[in-house]
Amino acid sequence: MRVELRGITKCFGSLRANDNISLSVPPSTIEGVLGENGAGKSTLMKILSGFYSPDSGDILLDGKKVKIDAPADAIRQGIGMLHQDPQDFPPLKVIDDFILGKKGGLLPNRKNAARDFRELSSRFDFSIDPETYVDSLTVGERQQLEILRLLWLGARILILDEPTTGISLPQKEKLFATLKKLASEGMTILFVSHKLEDVEALCSRATVLRQGKLIGSMEPPFDTRVLVEMMFGKEVPQEPKTQLQVGTTVLSVKHIDLDGIRIQIKGVNLQVRAGEVIGLAGMEGSGQTLFLSACAGLSQPVGGSFCLDEEEKEMTGRTYHEFRKKGVAYLPAARLEQALIPGLSLTEHFILSEGMRGFFIDRKKSEELAKSRISLFNIKGKPESTVESLSGGNQQRALLALMRDPLKLILVEHPTRGLDIESTIYIWGKLKERCARGTAIVFISSDLDEILKYSDRVLVFFAGKVTPPLDANTLSVERLGRLIGGKDWDTLGTEAAHA
């Protein structure tokens, strides 16, 4: 089905999220919609899927004007959207989640639904058990579930909003294969992303949005330099990798055994030295988060021990509060839910994190502090802006600005998830600045390039197994990808980097 958007405009207050956008996508096409965060991609897609109503403009399907006022209308027209954050129901069983929203009948026909689910799964080579619970799936599997569900509802136009953030490499490959197959069967696909390499690998055309306006389109072969220029209006400089200057040990992990709800890890050994960066790679849910949170006292090990500072301070069984006092900081992936306090302004965050003395708040002083940090960390926002009003990239900058100085060890989950290239480079610039002053960093990422580019050593997690630390300089993307997918593990014993 041909999708046409004509003169779509949508404002939120004074912000023009979409400014007179016109776009036409023929069937059997995978259209890449590129742009940095806040460019208006998601808004445009949410208009097409009925989540928002446009202020002006029309939507045409196969040349016919259609009225889409609510998601229910879009579903009826065969438009299905996979949201960036999978819109499913974690406490439900997969099969119930699959059925929820399907029209017709008082009683669900579980048997038929399960049969259809299995048929669809096998068509795309997915393996999800319909009787498990949604919250036990990885982000990638939840996407697969959503795609199957949308197909089952009869979607002929599929919108995917940033589907490659938060899924592993094998899952990404599977997703791309699925999309190509669907497009070859006549599906119209809109693929929203800020990742150039994904769009280049997958799409039959790329359209770029910037600040709510449509900048232009490009067909393959794609010229990365031109696309970057279209996205940012300028070329973004890439920083070269600096030579590692390691110092004394800041954290030693000895024979740590961990026991999570769904995963067990046994016997991890690691020495983290001042100034180095350690990347934790693996499919989502392979144990990285469990391990990282244990390094900060946020979850307790079943066996083994943690020591800070050349084995002087035994920290096993201590709380995060005590780790924090010793100079450890933890940045969770859920920035707004776990790291910041929605409803409080930037100034108020700085007041809280600085722990200013006295009973009364020194308005003037705290405002000055906020102003200086905002300019120092290049945050797009005012001292009185609430944190939830900031974009993801600016929230992450604010988190960096809130961290105490100096620190011994920074533990980060997905430091650049959902961020655009510019913010990514900025965030890593700030993190590396800290390294140069002797802070060690341990981070989780599902982005292989990020792992290889910024780490000095890498630990790969697979189903609770952990590799010895591997030297990032000699590790190739292919090999890392194979390890993440559970291959080549038998060859590891001999070539572990000096731990």
Next chain:
Amino acid sequence: MNNSALVTSIAGVLAAAAPILFAVIGETISERAGVLNLSMNGMILLSAMGSFAVALATGSVVLGFLMGAAIGALVSLIVAFASLTLLQSQVAVGFVLALLCRDLSYFLGNPIMGKVGPRISQVPIPGLERIPILGTILFRQDVMTYFSFILIVAAWFFVFRTKPGLTLRGVGERPTAAYIRGANVNRLRYLYAAIGGAIAGLAGPIYSLSIKAGWKGTISGLDGIGWIVLSITIFGGWKPFRAAFGAYLFAFLQWLGLVLQPSLPSVPSQVLQVAPFPLMILTLLFVNIGNAEWVDRSLARLPENVRRDIARVLRAMNATPPAALGAPFEKE
């Protein structure tokens, strides 16, 4: 105590639990949709008074029960309107309504205080009532107690086995996702708040037209029931069968208080009367103890095999509320 007295007592506990059951199931349905109706305590009093007044005036218990359901639905719709349309706090509105409805029922009920009016009586089911023991326990009850048995199964079936029930769970869990799948979130919330309110509103007439027939104002002994209903809803983990267990447990504890009274003359009677309330709260604490971090920490010190078993039991007992309970739905 001999056998037949025990059997009669069990039958009595089942009947005494019926109004609590209606209220708990009604609240469970409303909360499943995301609407927290804190006005329960006042609502039960007002519907007890109102339904007795109607039954007294018309001589019809059926109209009385309808009045009870109508009052329940109306009060719930006020909470729903204030929270869903006016975006006010469900807790604040519900709490104020709880107080308002209580005082209103005392004030408006003055003219009918102590009067004798119609009531429903036991309707033994022919044949079945003659089954030894079970017949007395289950089949020599009044109509509403029979309905209370059916209600448990019907509510469970609706919530966990039907499509609308599935959508109901989705709306209370993740309204945005439900909206994306085509559900009209606020309309459904109004609907289930009204249905839940109507079911809970039947608790009032079950008291005033059956168990504690008549209206006795402040000495009706109904004040406080609504609050325990709210805690049994949590105890029940928003699941009908577990909620029913909670209702029966509470009714049993109340009965126990009455029975123990004569054999413990040294204990003031007030102690045994209020004992079920703190006991219920203790049970609640015990049920949800698995959520606490200190429990995790102390469990970490136990040997692995023991710890795993305890953790499994705690996790099974643990109940999580509908994630969007009390939160208004807005599109980002």
